[in-house]
Amino acid sequence: MLTLVCSYAQAREKTAAQEGMFLEQLQARDSILIGDQLRYGFRLNAVPEGTRLHLPEWSETLVTDVDILDEWRIDTLKVHKQKKGKPSLLDLEAAITITSFEDALYELPAISVSLLYSDGVVDTRDYEPEFLDVKTMPVDTATFEIHEIKGQIRYPVTFKEVLPWLLGGIGIGGLIAGLVVLIIWLVRRRRTEEQRKKEPAHIVALRKLDALRGDKYWADDKQKFFYSGVTDALREYIDSRYGVSAMEMTTSEIFDGLKDKELSPELYNSLKDLFERSDFVKFAKHAASKEENASAVPLAVRFVTETYQKEIEDESKN
Secondary structure, X not given: OXXXXXXXXXXXXXXXXXXXXXXXXXXXXXXXXXXXXXXXXXEEEEEEOOOEXXXXXXXXEEEOOEEEEEEEEEEEEEEEOOOOOOOOEEEEEEEEEEEOOOOEEEEOOOEEEEEEOOOOOXXXXXXXXXXXXXXXXXXXXXXXXXXOOOOOXXXXXXXXXXXXXXXXXXXXXXXXXXXXXXXXXXXXXXXXXXXXXXXXXXXXXXXXXXXXXXXXXXXOOOHHHHHHHHHHHHHXXXXXXXXXXXXXXXXXXXXXXXXXXXXXXXXXXXXXXXXXXXXXXXXXXXXXXXXHHHHHHHHXXXXXXXXXXXXXXXXXXX
């Protein structure tokens, strides 16, 4: 026997049910077909809270060809509260879930329930067995005809079904195309950088300075870009020509590094004035005059060409 204690848990408000056995279908049908699931159990009314129930302990099969799908489950249908000090009275429902896959008339076993009250009194309730009539789908033998097995029905493919695949293909194609373009760009950029590295420093500097000729960058709001371009080209050249890390130095540090180089005082001072003017334009919002702007690129070109020519003369002497 399976022992359970009746406790006041959660009550399901239902219409008052008659006490006794029941066999109810879980599916709303007017007949019981093979495979249908049913609840087989009993109802008890006005059971004092704390009462122990001793229920039949069945195995996986209730009777031959009737299987148990779910074990005993007790629900509290309603709670009747009494005076203070007395236990509440519970309307209970206990049932197992069964099914059958063979059409037949089954006599289900009777249910015997023992109630052990808290005061030690034992009450036994015996219920008459129920009958379970399981039917299969009727076949009209007069008109029954065996047909060939049909293949699966093939419905036409709609645009709505194809659209996700189409969009996915377009997305993947776009991604592949983007990767190809990126790879080509990286390869070309690498080749360009390798070519520039092979070019002499004075050629690279003169090319960058030539791009800054003219007065299109002399406007006040463009001078910062103009002077940054001129001095950056000179910084790269100085780094390559003299080994002075000009790209990471301030103007003062650069010209300290150029003091021991063979530069004429006039060219040294003019170039220093150009770098200091650039600092004022970039960091102090200074607006250079047209004369100062016009002299910037020619002075930078002069510095590059004179120092490069001096390098050639020194090599020829050696």
